[in-house]
Amino acid sequence: MVKQKIVLRFPPHLVEQPTIYHLIKDFDLMVNILRADINPKKEGRLMMELSGEELNYQRAVEWLKEQGLRIMGLEQQIIWRSDRCTHCGACTVICPTEALAFNRPEMTVSFDEYKCVVCELCLKACPARAMETLVENANSR
Amino acid sequence: MKVNRSIEEINEKIKTGKAVVFTAEEIIEVVKEKGTEEAAATVDVVTTGTFGPMCSSGVFLNVGHPSPRIKLEEVYLNGVPAYSGIAAVDLYLGATALPPEDPANRNYPGDFIYGGGHVIEDLVSGKEIRMEASAYGTDCYPLKKIDTSFRLSEINEATLFNPRNAYQNYNVAVNLGPKTIYTYMGVLKLNMGNANYSSAGQLSPLFNDPLLKTIGIGTRIFLGGGIGYVTWHGTQHNPSAKRADNDTPVSPAATLALIGDLKQMEPRWLRGLSFLGYGATMQVGMGVPIPILNEEIMRYCSVSDEDLKAPVVDYHRGYPYKEGGELALVSYADLKSGSINIKGQKIPTASLSSYAGAREIAATLKEWIETGHFSLTAPSAPLPSLEAGIKLNALPQRDPEQKEVK
Numbered sequence: 001m002v003k004q005k006i007v008l009r010f011p012p013h014l015v016e017q018p019t020i021y022h023l024i025k026d027f028d029l030m031v032n033i034l035r036a037d038i039n040p041k042k043e044g045r046l047m048m049e050l051s052g053e054e055l056n057y058q059r060a061v062e063w064l065k066e067q068g069l070r071i072m073g074l075e076q077q078i079i080w081r082s083d084r085c086t087h088c089g090a091c092t093v094i095c096p097t098e099a100l101a102f103n104r105p106e107m108t109v110s111f112d113e114y115k116c117v118v119c120e121l122c123l124k125a126c127p128a129r130a131m132e133t134l135v136e137n138a139n140s141r
Numbered sequence: 142m143k144v145n146r147s148i149e150e151i152n153e154k155i156k157t158g159k160a161v162v163f164t165a166e167e168i169i170e171v172v173k174e175k176g177t178e179e180a181a182a183t184v185d186v187v188t189t190g191t192f193g194p195m196c197s198s199g200v201f202l203n204v205g206h207p208s209p210r211i212k213l214e215e216v217y218l219n220g221v222p223a224y225s226g227i228a229a230v231d232l233y234l235g236a237t238a239l240p241p242e243d244p245a246n247r248n249y250p251g252d253f254i255y256g257g258g259h260v261i262e263d264l265v266s267g268k269e270i271r272m273e274a275s276a277y278g279t280d281c282y283p284l285k286k287i288d289t290s291f292r293l294s295e296i297n298e299a300t301l302f303n304p305r306n307a308y309q310n311y312n313v314a315v316n317l318g319p320k321t322i323y324t325y326m327g328v329l330k331l332n333m334g335n336a337n338y339s340s341a342g343q344l345s346p347l348f349n350d351p352l353l354k355t356i357g358i359g360t361r362i363f364l365g366g367g368i369g370y371v372t373w374h375g376t377q378h379n380p381s382a383k384r385a386d387n388d389t390p391v392s393p394a395a396t397l398a399l400i401g402d403l404k405q406m407e408p409r410w411l412r413g414l415s416f417l418g419y420g421a422t423m424q425v426g427m428g429v430p431i432p433i434l435n436e437e438i439m440r441y442c443s444v445s446d447e448d449l450k451a452p453v454v455d456y457h458r459g460y461p462y463k464e465g466g467e468l469a470l471v472s473y474a475d476l477k478s479g480s481i482n483i484k485g486q487k488i489p490t491a492s493l494s495s496y497a498g499a500r501e502i503a504a505t506l507k508e509w510i511e512t513g514h515f516s517l518t519a520p521s522a523p524l525p526s527l528e529a530g531i532k533l534n535a536l537p538q539r540d541p542e543q544k545e546v547k
Contacts, residue, residue, distance in 0.1 A: 086192065086412060086424055086495045090327045093335035093491040102479065107496040124252065125328045127194065127414035127493070128424070 003051040005034070007077065009070040010044035019067065020046075027060040028052055037114045045114055047074070076118055077134060080111035084130035094125040142435045144181040148519040151185045151432050155516050160185045162510045164503035165344045165431075165442055172443035181439035186510055186517065189346040190363070190428035190502030193339050193494030194414055196325070197305035197376060198423050199235040200261055200403055203297040204272065206230055207289070212282035216274040221260050225274075229282055233302075234260060236413075236423035246418060250323040256421020259413030261301075264293045265365070266408040299403035301365060301411075305375035306425055309347030309395040310382075310451055313338045313471060313481075315488065318457030323418020327493055329456055336453065336481055336488045341499035342446045342473030346429035347395050349442045351388040352527060353380070355431050357520020362399065363428035363506045366410040368515070369401025371429075374524045379533050388441070391450045391470055395524070399427060410502070424495070428502040430510060432517050446473035453483060 010019070015038055023029050029052035038044040050057060064071055080100075087109045092102045099115035100122055102108075122131040154160040161184050163171055168187050172180045202223070204213075212229040216222065220240040223232040238257035245251045264270055269290045278285040293299055314326035315333045322329050327337045342348065350356050360371040375396025382394035410426030433439050452467035459465050471481045476490045509515035525531060 087497040088193075088424075088493050088495045089491045090337065090493055091491075093330075093337070093489045094328055102491070104477070104479070107477070107500070124250075124415075124417045127327070127416050127422075128412055129254070129415055 001051065002054050002057045003049065004057065005047070005049050005074040007072045007074060008046040008048070008064065009072070010038070010046070011068055012041050012043055014068060015040060015042070015044045017067070019064070019069070022063070023050070023060055027056045027063070029056060029060055072118065074134065077113065078111075078116050078118055078120070078122065079132045079134065080113075081130045081132060084128050085109055085126075086128050086130075088127070091122045091126050091131065094121050096121070142437065143178065144433070144435045144439075146185065146432070146434050148432055148434075148517050152516045154185055155510055155513055158511070158513055160510055162186045162188060162507045164500070164507055165189045165349050166500065166503065168442050169343065169445045172439065177436050177440045177443065180443070181433055181436040184433050184439065186507075187349060187431045187433060187442040188428060188503045188506040188510065189341075189344055189349050189431065190426070190499040190506065191307060191341040191345050191494060192410065192424060192426040192498030192502060193341070194325070194416070194422050195303060195306045195425040196237050196422045198261075198301070198303035198425055199233055199257065200264070201298065201300045201302055202232045202234065204230050204232065204291060205295075205297050207284060207287055209284045210282045211274070211276050211284035211287060212279055213274050214276045216272065218260050218270050218272055219255070219263065220271075220273075221255070221257050236261065237420050239421060245420075250418025251420075252417065253415045253419070253421045256413065256415070258411075258421055258423030261403075261423060262408050262411055262413040264299065265403055265406050265411050267292055267294070293404060301369065301399070301401050301403045301406065302372075303399045303425065305377060305396045306399050307346050307375070307397045307427055307429075308340070308393050309345070309351070310390050310449070311339045311393050312454040312460070313451045313476065313490075314456045314460070315453055315468070315483070316457045317455040317459070322457060323416070324456050325416055325419045325422070326456060327491070328417060333483060333486055333488050336476070336483075336490045337493055338451060338473075338476045338490060339493040340451065340473065341494055341496055342449050342477065343444060344496070344499040344503055346427070346431075347397070348389055348444060348449055350429075350431055350438070351384070351390065351441060353395060353524045354441075355434065355438060355520075356397070356429055357523045359518055359521040360429065361515070361518045362430070363426070363502055363509075364399055364401040364406070365403070365426060366407030367401055367405035369399050369427070370518075371397050371520075371524075372400045373398040377533065378525065379531060380526045380529060381531050385448070385450060387444055387448055389444060389449055392452050392467070395526075397524075410498075426498055426502050428499075428506045430506055430515070430517055446477060449473045451476065453481070
């Protein structure tokens, strides 16, 4: 038995395919959706937990890749540590997708993880080092 | 002038909880509504604030004597070197100091993950700091080596002393070059891909007292979440910089040297920073109360981002090689809107100084004054302003072999 938390990223043309149906029906996996952001004609994101037989899980991952989906471990997600953020805004001109945005007139920074493409440019552009990955976070503890 | 208020009068009102205080942001509307004269007649104090990277910052420490005693020579605090060329167990730890093993820009662009500013943040957070030190040993100070640790509460003094803070205006940095560059003004993308600025603008202390008519030696301030004082003009103080009609400078101008007891400060307002490819530094939160002595001071305090201009400077060649001048003058209102226009190109802007932080500092200082926890001080001496005729010098670059003939 395996149990894995992953993030699936759907290119726009695959958003309307019944991917989850196949994961359950063809690979006999248990799917527990943790977060989902699916919009017609836009890139979609699905954070979920998959569990089932090891072999089935491996085959499912292969199949997902063949379909053109990107699979990332949860640890590859970017974390915005709001307690470390000083709200200067330096990251907002570096972020290519406006996941890191500057709000006016509040003059504060916000992070929309659904817009994040995990390019990791912000990790080092942030002088206060308020942006982290889960791996980095785990290492620093 | 009709209004002629003294610091003593203001302090009397603070004592009885009757002082009328606004932040430098709030006062803009008040003056617009009531006019300068009426606003000056009713308002006692305007509070300012800024929370930006300030490299010229550091802390004097007296760590106390071990037994036997030691005259510290080479000292590392959490691996970061501190200056010990003063008395035996006195040290100065600068915000930009780096561990000798930091690869710096040998691994370009360097990370500079931990430096002096981070040690200061850890100190003020109450964390244990490892001190490794060596000495040559003397008859009076025999100990030659020590490896120990201490917390802020366990040492005699920790005095934050920042030789240059609170710059009155600063450059807006762009990159005219063909590659991304890594500067103390942040990551600058090629071909003017972004423009970074670093001032709180209308909330910034020295923009609200442009000719230093109220701020002087001994002015009590908000520093690092506690109380501090102005000790002197800051290094590179340049009050002679070109000014606009409202007396505010249109390039970096006056600066302040600040002092305060680190033991009553907060880590929130003293933050270690790592500038990719540049180095480590510290973000310092500070704010100055401005006593509204008369209509003139009120008018200065009512300045808004539309009236404050900053020079756009190229950090590819212009700044490092002193080539060319400023590319344009832009207002802080434009900078804060999210983009500026230079030569027909729309350039996204970002700040290195936290405006949200500046707001909070000005609001905190306002609350301290309103609740009688903070009174104002009259300067014991003024800081040099226009009349001083200061001119900034460049370092002479002489050939040491060519001795001057007398």
